[in-house]
Amino acid sequence: RKEVEQDPGPFNVPEGATVAFNCTYSNSASQSFFWYRQDCRKEPKLLMSVYSSGNEDGRFTAQLNRASQYISLLIRDSKLSDSATYLCVDGGSQGNLIFGKGTKLSVKP
């Protein structure tokens, strides 16, 4: 069974903090990975795609370690609006997404 494992949290951090989430995946053949954010009772929204060793977009950096089969997401200078659940997603070898249960982040003023 192909799985994605994440620490459910919650991560409670102050504004301005740097926070990192890790995620492990079981399918060594997977080629693509994603981080989605999901707000309460809303749909997931794509945050970042990771196809090679990593990706960076502003305050967000994702890194992929194929040897250890884990992906990380680093958020710098946290904002209140970053509070959400972050979903680690394995794109699989055939393109069907496999979701982790998510890591809840709460940024406090």
Added chain:
Amino acid sequence: GAVVSQHPSWVICKSGTSVKIECRSLDFQATTMFWYRQFPKQSLMLMATSNEGSKATYEQGVEKDKFLINHASLTLSTLTVTSAHPEDSSFYICSARAPQRGPYEQYFGPGTRLTVT
């Protein structure tokens, strides 16, 4: 680009009735759409992959006769929950790939919250 809509956003129905949920890609054509279900505090679980003009591919454990999927055009897929029961109450979300935005990324509709009484 890559906007996906869903209708209705929420629905309450009585046990034994059927409910149809529509998923539309608004600014792109989607040959493949996906239907997910999410129970509270659980991850999204893929129910089926919907391919335009052909039969849907269902995940193991998902009853194809209960969850009818039709993908009649490149912008519309429908999920019909037949003879709904309270245990079918969940958050149903569709997604689609937008080829212009990447080969594997999926873009999600806003979801439909189904409550069966």
